[in-house]
Amino acid sequence: MSEKSQVLNCNDLTGGWTSAGVAILNTVRFLKEDYDLPQVMGYTGFAFRININAADVDVAGPTAFDWESIFERGLANLGIKATTVRTKDFVAPTPEELKQAIAMVQDSIDQGVPAISWDMHVPEFGNIYGYDDQKQAFMAKDPAGDQPLPYEKLGRGQVNEMFVATVQDSFEIDRKSQLKNALEMAIEHARYREHQHELPPYENGLKGYDAWIEAFEKGQVSEFGNAYNIHVVQDARRVAAKFFDWLKVEWKDDERISNLCYDAQEKYNEVANHLEELIELYPFPQGGEPNKPQNAQITIDKLQLAKEAEFQAVNKLEELLEEVK
Incomplete structure (x- = not known):
């Protein structure tokens, strides 16, 4: 890995209660700046979601869904082709999986688009908008704050589950x-x-x-x-x-x-x-x-x-x- 760094200008990252919708907007706006949060959450389906645990209404409900298919399908409806990588069943990534994810994130940032990730500072979705090889850390923001995230902590947060989504291409959709x-x-x-x-x-x-x-x-x-x-x-x-x-x-x-x-x-x-x-x-x-x-x-x-x-x-x-x- 070469010793390099890159930071995108994300001073005006949007916030909101549905962290998945917010993270998508904060990525998509680097490619299609006309979208706002209602349009992004409407077109991706997040404005209509409800998911409740009948046992106790647990806090995991809003994020307990098939991330890969929902993100990819929702982003496609915004004219965005995305690639996702995920470890399941609360298993931390292997060294090879971590290396792949780091490369995906760095490539996305090098292309000028923040990546979407999960459980960086808290078990919610957020954005990775910069990296520094010398410090071995990402610049990452989620509902818990905006602070560095060591490379080795990707997928090893509070719940040991890695998810990264990056943009591969954009296209027009009527x-x-x-x-x-x-x-x-x-x-x-x-x-x-x-x-x-x-x-x-x-x-x-x-x-x-x-x-x-x-x-x-x-x-x-x-x-x-x-x-x-x-x-x-x-x-x-x-x-x-x-x-x-x-x-x-x-x-x-x-x-x-x-x-x-x-x-x-x-x-x-x-x-x-x-x-x-x-x-x-x-x-x-x-x-x-x-x-x-x-x-x-x-x-x-x-x-x-x-x-x-x-x-x-x-x-x-x-x-x-x-x-x-």
Whole structure:
């Protein structure tokens, strides 16, 4: 390995509750600067995700998914061809895997584009935007901060699992294909279970609300995990509403599509409003008292209302998809 260094100008890296969506934006904007967070999270599907552990609403829910396929598919819908490398089952990378990942990251930065990685300072997604061979360290930012990351710590963070995604190429994609693909991703997530195994008992999409309610009915809710999930899902639905607010103008030349986008915007705002009422009850990171019977009943009522609004939102997405097709 040659002794070299490279640092990209990332002073204005974006922040937000869905670290995967934020990390994608912070990479994509070096290639396609017109995108903002609602567009990125909408087109990649992250604005519509919900994934809840029915046992206790654990903190891992928002990041417990098939990273490779979701990132690659989502980035492709932004006109980005990506390559990913990952170690699974909480196994740290071998020396050869680490060497491959370091080379991928350095090549991406040399090309002027930050890499996306996992669990650098905390088990969340973030960006690697620089490296220094002499110091054997990356410059890395995630929700826990912006600080050096020793090469040897890549994939050896709090959970011993390596994931790196880098851009290989960019291409043009038309708005009809983008909208169609985004709607298909959102509907699939809402209607079908993504997980191959019964345990942990994760449920995504509309059934995610049922799993959430189940945990509250059992009185076994994680204070920290529940508060985190509420903030992530509520923020994502607000972003989804902003995405459709933008789309209704983007498609103003097609009255039917524009009107359906307006309807979807209204429904996702309704979901966000119901969940927002729980944020004060369950502040992050303190968590509040989710297993207190009075709080549990309030939460169950709000989650049922949020699920009904999201059910209606998904119906609008299906109408939109038929119209776009």
